[in-house]
Amino acid sequence: MAYRSGCHTTFHHRYHLVWAPKYRYKVLIGDVRLRVREIIRQVCDEMGVTIVNGALSRDHVHMFVEIPPHVAVSDFVxxxxxxxxxxxxxxxxxxxxxxxxxxxxxxxxxxxxxGNITDDIIMRYLDRHTHKDGFSPSA
Incomplete structure (x- = not known):
């Protein structure tokens, strides 16, 4: 486990986040998928959120992120x-x-x-996710 530091804090706040388009329509494909990915990455950069891993399926966004303590999860989402x-x-x-x-x-x-499950379990799940085209740190 690697802790991160800010000016006045040391933290390791990781969140598993999932949200979907209305009616769970499978619209996150092609150019829409790429654009959603780009926009979410921009928001992460602006807010200091680190994408640990993630996947963009046709009908939902699935992310594992590290959010600094000064940013509320609800504000990021x-x-x-x-x-x-x-x-x-x-x-x-x-x-x-x-x-x-x-x-x-x-x-x-x-x-x-x-906290309820290990980071490794979340990472393995995201690595095996069927539509891996998302938010890996190297992409």
Whole structure:
């Protein structure tokens, strides 16, 4: 386990996050998938969130991230979902027509810390995930 340090803190806050498009439609494909990935990475860079691992399936975003203590998990997810929803609907007309109510993502998200299960179990799951095209640190 590697701890990270800030100006006044030392921490190891890892979260397993999952959220999905409304109605679990399989719309995270092709250019939409690449754009969602790019937007979420931008949000991570801006907020100091480190992507440990992740996968982008056709119908959900699945991430294992390290979030610094000054950033609330809910703020990170709110910004990632909000910005990606707005930009995806602006840039892809077929998405804007399908989600005419301007809500691309389902309400809420799943979040857990890696305390109940080990980091290795989460990493193995994400490595075996069927649509591995996501947020690996080397990509």
């Amino acid at each position: 709110r910004r990632a979902k909000g910005r990606s929803s707005r930009k995806i609907q602006q840039e892809f007309e077929h998405i804007r027509k399908r989600y005419w109510g301007q809500r691309f993502w389902q309400r809420g998200y799943f979040s857990t810390t890696s």
